[in-house]
Amino acid sequence: MTLDALLPLAVVLTSLLPGIAIFWLAERDTRLRTTLNLSAAIAKLALVVVIGRGVLAGEIFETRLPFVPGADLVLRADSLSLLFVSLSAVLWLVTTVYAVGYLEGSPHRSRFFGFFSISVASTMGVALAGNLLTFFVFYETLTLSTYPLVVHRGTPEAVRAGDLYLRYTLSGGVLLLTGTAILYAAAGSIEFTAGGVLGELAGRRGLLIAAFALLIAGLGVKAALIPLHTWLPVAMVAPAPVSALLHAVAVVKAGAFGITRVIYDVYGIRLADRLGVTSVLAVVAAATILYGSLKALAQDDLKRRLAYSTVSQVSFIVLGVTVVGKLLTIGGIAHLVHQGLMKITLFFCAGNLAEELGIHGVRELRGAGRRMPLTMIAFTLASLGMIGIPPLAGFVTKWYLGAGAVEVGSSWVIAVLIASSLLNAAYLLPIVRDAWFGEPSAPWPARKGRFEVGLWLLLPTIVTAAASVGVGLFAATKLSPLAMAALIAEREIHP
Amino acid sequence: MTANDALAVAAIVLPLAVGVAIGIRSLREAALAAAPWTALPAFVAALDGGASSVHADALLFGTTIGVEDVVTRVFLVLTATVWLASAAYARTYMAWDPRRARYWVFASITASGNIGLVLAQDVASFYLFYSVMTFGAYGLVAHVSTAEARRAGAVYLKMALLGEMLLLAAFVILVGARIDLPLHEAPRAVADSPHRDLVVGLLLAGFGVKAGAIVLHVWLPVAHPAAPTPASAALSGAMIAAGVLGWLRFLPLGIVALPGAGRICLAAGFAAAFYGVAVGVTQRDPKTVLAYSSVSQMGFVTAALGVALASPSTAPLATAAILFYVLHHALAKAALFLGTGIAMTAPTGWPRRLALAGLLVSALDLAGAPLSSGALAKISLKHLAADRGAAFGMLLSAGAIGSTLLMVRVLSLAAARRGPVARRPLPWVPWLLLLALDVALLAAPPIDRERLELLVDPASVASAAWPVLAGIAIAFAGRRLVRGLAIPPGDLLVVFERVGxxxxxxxxxxxxxxxxxxxxxxxxxxxxxxxxxxxxxxxxxxxxxxxxxxxxxxxxxxxxxxxxxxxxxxx
Incomplete structure (x- = not known):
């Protein structure tokens, strides 16, 4: 086995091994733990850069380990996994910094960071999985490793949320496994292949549709498609960095990414389209987009509002990948990154506001812009991005989804885009307005340090906010998420 | 990159950079000192007259800005002039405002967007700058922390979002498979689009929100007066014109005949022209009257657009007439807003008389009195209608009577004002300079130069004079009539709010x-x-x-x- 072949495995191990090691660290070994965390995150980033250079040049890295008879454990870096791996690696580093600042001085940090690293390892596994079985394995470890993060605070509410979370995600896992098993029984090992691998089963319509329904239902739980979304807002009791990671990369994205894989690399978009399953899924996605936004409008708790916004936004990815069309594919896949950057920014901001000013409700932000200008600038940019105002990340997505819909004659998508933009504006802009133009009802607590909020919390917020501007403003550059998505669409989906 | 190219880039980047720098504590004082002058590069680029074109591959989907045609140049002149005058005025006007830093941040960002959308040469960048302007201007409308300003801000934001979304829909349908569509190909793309009627409708309505087209105008009489005076001038002078620019940039003028859309524009335009007058004369705040006057004036522009939409052969003529009309309106309206601000607070005695005299000059100009640039603008419009029968000409003259009525209303409100007298220096210089520029516009109009001799033609002097005289007479005869009338600013807005x-x-x-x-x-x-x-x-x-x-x-x-x-x- 060459060194290249070990690279994908190394990407997973760079967070798995530190994660395991952290469990053995004493609670007070803050410095060692932080060093370990950050150096692992940076090492992973370096690995991703190495892989990225190769993948962009057309190479494919693959680690193949014997697992069960008839199916190997395969980790493979193609361009689609590269996109998700890069997003996870970057946001892991940022979120680790944030989490270190956020949890400073709180109990059970070794447990937290241990599971945190393992859930990142699982996300990496999900991203790099080369066949359906491998995907399933990491998908399940992701569920199990994020559970302790959700219940981290140990309050009755957190435990209840954790129960609900497990019930939903494990049931989803069962459905996914059943679907996987059916396909393996019918077609042997399901390696992810551009254009799909089920061509010879095209005659067995019923089986394919049943398996598709099972797979999507299993993945839809994490991707928070209605009516499987109700766990997500409840899981908001988790600490801010966890919510940020759950919503931006790890859990919700794993679901959306899985759906992308199933449609493009298991069934193949053409087969899926012929089966008629994509149109059903597109309708579900559109309904989720609108329903999530409407529900967000009704929330008074900031984090819950953001959670429903996630329900809505993630379905843009699903919508983009289910409707056939190159520009739609590009828009959907790019949104995988765009939504991640914007949403993580919003959650960081929510965390900052809660930490520094004790703000949890959307009506408590009056005048917050003067007390925490950088945080609120980040919040404003991310909000405008969510609405789809140029030149921010969300605009690029909407431009491509809209143009793509016209290209293939599915103009109804535009109506969904517009309606969702208006709803996004309705639930995000009042917050922004109050923050800048409102007057606080009582004077804010004085600054604790030199900055508006601890530097460990402020820096990640600024970085991700800048990134959500950057990926939109510089969308035409070679390494932008948009360019990557275009490359993926070119190489693997619409050759 | 030539010097002109650098100037074009600076025209957009400088206001933006200053706006950002105000946010940085250590740079704030320097940035605030520079803020009133950030429209200078745009102004120089407009006067200089050289062509420019800058392409940035990396930005957005590949961005092009530059000055290539007469449309860009005329809009650059008016945008830069109005923003420069507004900012110089604000330098004095806002000096005592405790929130002036916030004002300058939003004013700079809005100016950057407004200048940028004029210079933009592809669809995506146009939309980018248009949005920057739209959302930046919210900060101007909502700047004063009063209940009215808050309501104005809310109304503004809702209507602005509606406009943005209509445009987003239009643009994505338009760009389809060509993500980086250049602006000069946009009219052709509209003409060839399988969804042509839908796109034209979306464009008319989407830009109509900014340009105060009838029914979509409801935010304008609420938002323009709510902003601080210099911002009102910029909103009513430059920003309203951005809507018209959108129409000129995208609609397939001269390419295909769209008689249906043309008729709609004609009807909506004249309806707005007279509706604006009818509601405007009942207003109590001179700034609100001015806002209604903008609605009415843009009605004429919309009508001219209708002519061009219906018959492609008239398009070049109509475009020229619209360009001159918009240019004239921007400068006159900005001068009126700035002048009203001075007249309302000027002390008694000769400064007050001077303020009212200056106001009278721009009021006559806007009403289209003989030998004014307003008269020239109306002559151009009339010329366009030469072969469309007498009705068009009659409507234009009737419209001029309406304009006069509104101007009389503004003057009488400003003159009757016995409010508290400001003990602070007033921004006389920027206002008088703008006034001088508006008059000088007549000496060297960037377009329609060939019609200058028509201006001194006795027939056109007479045709310009009678509506003004008639308007003044009607105003005096009917002044008791309006006393009991009071239509809330925003008129239909009340209905909209109920429905909302x-x-x-x-x-x-x-x-x-x-x-x-x-x-x-x-x-x-x-x-x-x-x-x-x-x-x-x-x-x-x-x-x-x-x-x-x-x-x-x-x-x-x-x-x-x-x-x-x-x-x-x-x-």
């Missing part, structure tokens, strides 16, 4: 119903799949089973032995 409240109640109701359904579902699931309760039952059952089985232990052992024996035997 009703809709919101319905949507909230639906969402609540959804929440209840979801709760019910969750409760049902909990009852059905009540794991803890079931678990208890299950465990109880299991232990009972086990208990029961334990009674059979000897039998079990016997069976096991039997099994082993049999297995051994069968080998």
């Amino acid at each position: 409240a009703w809709l919101r109640a319905r949507i909230t109701g639906a969402v609540r119903a959804g929440v209840r359904a979801e709760d019910a579902l969750r409760a049902w699931l909990a009852r059905r799949v009540a794991v803890p309760r079931r678990r208890q039952t299950l465990l109880r059952e299991a232990s009972r089973l086990e208990h029961g089985l334990s009674g059979f232990a000897p039998t079990g052992v016997a069976l096991l032995v039997l099994g082993i024996v049999l297995a051994w035997a069968s080998r």
Whole structure:
């Protein structure tokens, strides 16, 4: 086995091994733990850069380990996994910094960071999985490793949320496994292949549709498609960095990414389209987009509002990948990154506001812009991005989804885009307005340090906010998420 | 990159950079000092007259800005001039405002967007700058922290979002498979689009929100007066014109005949022209009257657009007439806003008389009195209608009477004002300079130069004079009539707000119903799949089973032995 072949495995191990090691660290070994965390995150980033250079040049890295008879454990870096791996690696580093600042001085940090690293390892596994079985394995470890993060605070509410979370995600896992098993029984090992691998089963319509329904239902739980979304807002009791990671990369994205894989690399978009399953899924996605936004409008708790916004936004990815069309594919896949950057920014901001000013409700932000200008600038940019105002990340997505819909004659998508933009504006802009133009009802607590909020919390917020501007403003550059998505669409989906 | 190119880039980047720098504590003082002059590069680029074109591959989907045609140049002149005058005025006007830093941040960003959208040469960048302007201007409308300003801000934002979304829909349909569509190909793309009528409708309505087209105008009489005076001038002078620029940039003028859309524009335009007057004369705040005057004036522009849409052969003429009209209106309206601000606060005696005299000059100009640039603008419009029968000309003259009525109203309101006198220096210089520039515009108009001699033609002097005189006469005759009338600013807005409240109640109701359904579902699931309760039952059952089985232990052992024996035997 060459060194290249070990690279994908190394990407997973760079967070798995530190994660395991952290469990053995004493609670007070803050410095060692932080060093370990950050150096692992940076090492992973370096690995991703190495892989990225190769993948962009057309190479494919693959680690193949014997697992069960008839199916190997395969980790493979193609361009689609590269996109998700890069997003996870970057946001892991940022979120680790944030989490270190956020949890400073709180109990059970070794447990937290241990599971945190393992859930990142699982996300990496999900991203790099080369066949359906491998995907399933990491998908399940992701569920199990994020559970302790959700219940981290140990309050009755957190435990209840954790129960609900497990019930939903494990049931989803069962459905996914059943679907996987059916396909393996019918077609042997399901390696992810551009254009799909089920061509010879095209005659067995019923089986394919049943398996598709099972797979999507299993993945839809994490991707928070209605009516499987109700766990997500409840899981908001988790600490801010966890919510940020759950919503931006790890859990919700794993679901959306899985759906992308199933449609493009298991069934193949053409087969899926012929089966008629994509149109059903597109309708579900559109309904989720609108329903999530409407529900967000009704929330008074900031984090819950953001959670429903996630329900809505993630379905843009699903919508983009289910409707056939190159520009739609590009828009959907790019949104995988765009939504991640914007949403993580919003959650960081929510965390900052809660930490520094004790703000949890959307009506408590009056005048917050003067007390925490950088945080609120980040919040404003991310909000405008969510609405789809140029030149921010969300605009690029909407431009491509809209143009793509016209290209293939599915103009109804535009109506969904517009309606969702208006709803996004309705639930995000009042917050922004109050923050800048409102007057606080009582004077804010004085600054604790030199900055508006601890530097460990402020820096990640600024970085991700800048990134959500950057990926939109510089969308035409070679390494932008948009360019990557275009490359993926070119190489693997619409050759 | 040539010097002109650098100037074009600076025209956009400088205001933006200054706006950002105000936010940085250590740079704030320097940036605030520079803020009033950030429109200078745009102004120089406009006067300089050189062509420029800058392409940035990396930005957005590949961005191009530059000055290439006469449309860009005229709009650059008016945008830069109005923003420069507004900013120089604000330098004095806002000096005592405790929130002036916030004002300058938003003013700079809005100016950058407004200048940028003029210079943009591709669809995506146009939309980018247009949005920057739209959202930046919210900060201007909502700047004063009064209840009216808050309401104005809310109304502005809703209408602005509506406009943005209509445009987004239009643009994505338009760009289809060509993500980086250049602006100069946009009219052709509209003409060739399979969804042509839809796109034209979206464009008319989307830009119509900015340009104050009738029914979509409701935010304008509320928002323009709510902003601080220099911002009102920029909003009513430059920003309103951005809507017209959008029409000129995108609509397939001169390419295809769209008689239906043309008729709609003609009807909507004249309706706005007279409706604006009718509601405007009942207003009590001179700034609101001025806003209604803008609605009315843009009505003429819309009507001219209708002519061009309906018959492609008139398009070049109509475009030229619209360009001059918009240019004239921007400068005159900005001067009127700035002048009103001075006249309302000027002390008694000669400064007050000077203020009112200056106001009179721009009022006459806007009304189209003989030998003014307003008259020239109206001559151009009339010329366009030469072959469309007498009706068009009559309507234009009637419109001029209306303009006069509004101007008389503004002047009488400003003159009657006995408010508190400002003890601070007033921004006389920027206002008088703008006034001078507006007059000088006549000496060297960037377009329609050939019509200059028509201006001194006795026939056109007469045709310009009578509506003004008639307007003044009617105003005096009917001044008692309006005294009892009071239509709330924003007129139809009241209806819109009612409908909006009703809709919101319905949507909230639906969402609540959804929440209840979801709760019910969750409760049902909990009852059905009540794991803890079931678990208890299950465990109880299991232990009972086990208990029961334990009674059979000897039998079990016997069976096991039997099994082993049999297995051994069968080998």
